[in-house]
Amino acid sequence: EAQVTQNPRYLITVTGKKLTVTCSQNMNHEYMSWYRQDPGLGLRQIYYSMNVEVTDKGDVPEGYKVSRKEKRNFPLILESPSPNQTSLYFCASSLSGTGNTGELFFGEGSRLTVL
């Protein structure tokens, strides 16, 4: 089954404790992206990747890191989480090389709470 898989789905952590949210897709998509969803703000792009070893900042990259060492994986790293990073996070992928014209396939989301 074609899918985007995120883990963990739910996480409660404390300020400053490094964490990684994993994302994996099995559709051989070139483009992958991370979004955060906050009430009243919709989805805002954190980082995106056009292909292996090619990443760039989205609209709200502060406090986040990413890497793309393999085509299928695109982990989101919070080196020192803060309470303002409490949010619902979505990973998405797209076959389109441009990323903004193709359909985005989303994971089920990871709800992160930072105390």
Add this chain to the structure above:
Amino acid sequence: AQSVTQPDIHITVSEGASLELRCNYSYGATPYLFWYVQSPGQGLQLLLKYFSGDTLVQGIKGFEAEFKRSQSSFNLRKPSVHWSDAAEYFCAVGAGGFKTIFGAGTRLFVKA
């Protein structure tokens, strides 16, 4: 600046009634436009998209949307709403430079 506006935070309709969700965008070039639906606890799923050609596009689950360049709008419609349509709906524009910009969403409630 590129942006997407969904004026209605939430809408309530009766089951069987028609539905229209509004979306306005701001983008300098010809936009790529999308509507996504998010069911509770789920990721977003594409309902339909507009790239070019016929300005009335059909999507899944009986939804359609009409692109009106003069009004910078891409409103989503459905003739008869089902209880299972209760969800949050997001309009989005492919804004170039690998970006997709989403609106804030409209939550749809369906009354029995």
